[in-house]
Amino acid sequence: MLTKRNHINNIVTLTTRPYLLYGEKPLWFSPHEKNGDELQSPAWMIARPVETQRSGFIGIFGARLGFPVLDPIAFLVICGFILKVLIDVFRDAVGKMTDKPADAKTEAKMQQVIMSQDSMVGIDNLKTRLFGNLIYVDVDISDDGTKVLSEAHEVASQVHDAIESEFERVKHCTVHVSPSGLVEEDD
Numbered sequence: 337m338l339t340k341r342n343h344i345n346n347i348v349t350l351t352t353r354p355y356l357l358y359g360e361k362p363l364w365f366s367p368h369e370k371n372g373d374e375l376q377s378p379a380w381m382i383a384r385p386v387e388t389q390r391s392g393f394i395g396i397f398g399a400r401l402g403f404p405v406l407d408p409i410a411f412l413v414i415c416g417f418i419l420k421v422l423i424d425v426f427r428d429a430v431g432k433m434t435d436k437p438a439d440a441k442t443e444a445k446m447q448q449v450i451m452s453q454d455s456m457v458g459i460d461n462l463k464t465r466l467f468g469n470l471i472y473v474d475v476d477i478s479d480d481g482t483k484v485l486s487e488a489h490e491v492a493s494q495v496h497d498a499i500e501s502e503f504e505r506v507k508h509c510t511v512h513v514s515p516s517g518l519v520e521e522d523d
Contacts, residue, residue, distance in 0.1 A: 389412045431466070438464035438471050442503070446473065449502050453494045457516045470507040473499055480517030488513045507519060 395410020437443070443464055450459055460476040479491050492511040499509040 347491065350402055391417070392412060401411055432468060435465040438466060440499075442471070446499060446503065449475065449498050450475060450495050453498060454493065456495075467507065469505060471503065471505050473506055473509040474512075475499075476512045476514060478516035479513050488515075 354486065391410045391413040395407045395413075398404075398406030398410075443462060445516060446464070450456065450462075455476040457480060460478055461474075461476040462476075465472050477492070477495060479488055485492075492513045495511045496509050500506050514516055
C-alpha cells in the first residue's frame with residue numbers, strides 16, 4: 337500500500353537524482369576521465385533507472401488522466417533505454433576483442449614523444465592496440481644506418497622508456513630500428 341510518504345519519496349527521487357547526475361558539477365567524476373570501465377557500470381545503474389522511472393511515471397500518470405496511449409509509449413521508451421545499454425555494452429566488448437587501435441590523438445602524441453628522442457630520423461610505422469584499458473604499442477623507427485648495433489639499441493631503449501613513462505595506459509612498447517641513409521659503395 338502506498339502512503340503519502342512513499343509518494344513524496346518518489347517525487348524527491350525523480351527530481352533530485354537527475355540533477356546529481358547531470359547538474360553543473362556531478363558529485364563524482366565521470367568514468368571517462370579515468371578510462372575505467374569498472375566505473376561506467378555503476379553510472380549506468382544510477383542513470384538508467386532514473387530515465388525509466390520517469391518514463392514509467394509519465395505513462396502511468398497519462399493513463400490515469402485518460403490518455404491510455406501513453407502507457408504503451410512509455411513501455412517502448414523503456415525498451416529503447418534497455419536496447420541502448422545493450423548496444424553500448426556489445427560495441428564496447430567487441431571493440432576490446434578485435435584489437436581496436438588507440439584514438440588518433442593518443443597516437444599523434446606518441447609520434448611527438450618518439451620524434452623528440454635524440455638522433456631520430458623518422459617513424460616508419462606506429463601501431464597501437466587496446467587490450468581492455470591498456471595499450472600495446474609496436475613502432476618501427478628509422479635511425480642512422482652507420483651506427484653500430486649498441487648505439488641503435490640505445491636509441492630503441494630510449495624510445496621504449498619514453499613511451500612507457502609518458503603514457504600510463506601503455507602496458508608494453510616494442511621498438512624495431514631500421515637503418516636509414518646507408519651509403520652504397522661503388523666497386
